Amino acid sequence: MGPSIAAGAFGAMTARLAAANNPSLFAMSYDRAAARVTDLILVPSHFFTPQIIRARKPLGPHARRAGWQGCTILIGQVPASGRISLIRAGAPAPKAQVRAAWAATRFLRDEGATARGWLLAVMGAVEAATDAGGRPDFTLAEVYAQEARLAALYPGNHNVRPKIRQQLQVLRDRGWLAFGDKRGTYRRV
Structure with missing residues (x-):
């Protein structure tokens, strides 16, 4: 496809x-x-x-x-x-x-269109980080590497890193990912 x-x-x-x-x-x-x-x-x-x-x-x-x-x-x-x-x-x-x-x-059904857009963009960044490493664990720095792409998607947002952290927290709260073993690490569930 x-x-x-x-x-x-x-x-x-x-x-x-x-x-x-x-x-x-x-x-x-x-x-x-x-x-x-x-x-x-x-x-x-x-x-x-x-x-x-x-x-x-x-x-x-x-x-x-x-x-x-x-x-x-x-x-x-x-x-x-x-x-x-x-x-x-x-x-x-x-x-x-x-x-x-x-x-x-x-859980995405319950989100508004704007919030869902950010969640999907961060989910894509997480998937890019985990696919590149070939493992379910990833670091915050690996997701931050997608910052330029996310900033291009949402040019009006000048606080992309805080928004990434916020969306990771939402995804963690919704059970899509979990904290890893060390500080700054996450795991896809």
């Missing part, structure tokens, strides 16, 4: 994001020759923020639907914990694993 998915009308998509009942996304890739699904992921609705929707250029004046503007879902910007695999490489994921992955991030 690629880093983006072509979607429908930009206006309709942003209106659905603003609604309280926006749907989850199922994305599938398949092997046409073998007539089978190779990958199927679920992105829960609480992972959708305006930051992952990019407007496409409106259709030209000579197009049948001139002026219509579509959008693209930047699925690569959704943290890995928000892309729940139902089928991977043609094999179905265990039901208990899917349910656990869904339950681990259910």
